[in-house]
Amino acid sequence: MPRVVQYRVHGLPPDRLERVHQQFAALAAAREWRGDAPWLASARSTAIFETEFFRHQRDAEGESLAAAGFIKLAGDELDALILTLFVRDLSSEYGVRTVLRDEDNPIAKLRYLEFRHGRLPSGNSLEEMFARRPVIKKVMGQAIMFYPPSHRLNTMTPSGPEEWGYGMQGLRAFAPTLLEAEREALKILRGWRRLGNR
Numbered sequence: 236m237p238r239v240v241q242y243r244v245h246g247l248p249p250d251r252l253e254r255v256h257q258q259f260a261a262l263a264a265a266r267e268w269r270g271d272a273p274w275l276a277s278a279r280s281t282a283i284f285e286t287e288f289f290r291h292q293r294d295a296e297g298e299s300l301a302a303a304g305f306i307k308l309a310g311d312e313l314d315a316l317i318l319t320l321f322v323r324d325l326s327s328e329y330g331v332r333t334v335l336r337d338e339d340n341p342i343a344k345l346r347y348l349e350f351r352h353g354r355l356p357s358g359n360s361l362e363e364m365f366a367r368r369p370v371i372k373k374v375m376g377q378a379i380m381f382y383p384p385s386h387r388l389n390t391m392t393p394s395g396p397e398e399w400g401y402g403m404q405g406l407r408a409f410a411p412t413l414l415e416a417e418r419e420a421l422k423i424l425r426g427w428r429r430l431g432n433r
Contacts, residue, residue: 239339242336249301301331316381317413323348335347
């Protein structure tokens, strides 16, 4: 059974829903997802599935629910991480409460995340939770390691303090966002494959 990650947006003004739908569409198109691409259901949805899904979620969670969705993962931890950062950024940008439920996450503290104004209820940042371990993505048999900005390896480098590190086959580099780090790492990997390196 595939791992399912659910996300919710609470307290978003109705006039902002269209922009949030556009942001989800842009996220879905920004990269190749191994599992489902992110989507969003709200009072603005017109398709039957999205309309009924949102109605059931709002009945269960109350009138403060502005939008909801879920994705099925196909074994890619990076899909879950990118979605988590995106949901956190929505909370920060709009000053609303967002919730991410990932009940099958192997890391217990990441199974339920709630953000208010982009921060966890404790006041900590999400990156503080990620500081201890890299995220590993396996592509074409090659492991690519992604290091969050607060990871100890990133704190000893000349890169900016908010950059994501990535590494493979002894190469380490940095990018401003996780999406850019993934994009650059995949370009490098494809280049190595074309040169005949494995």
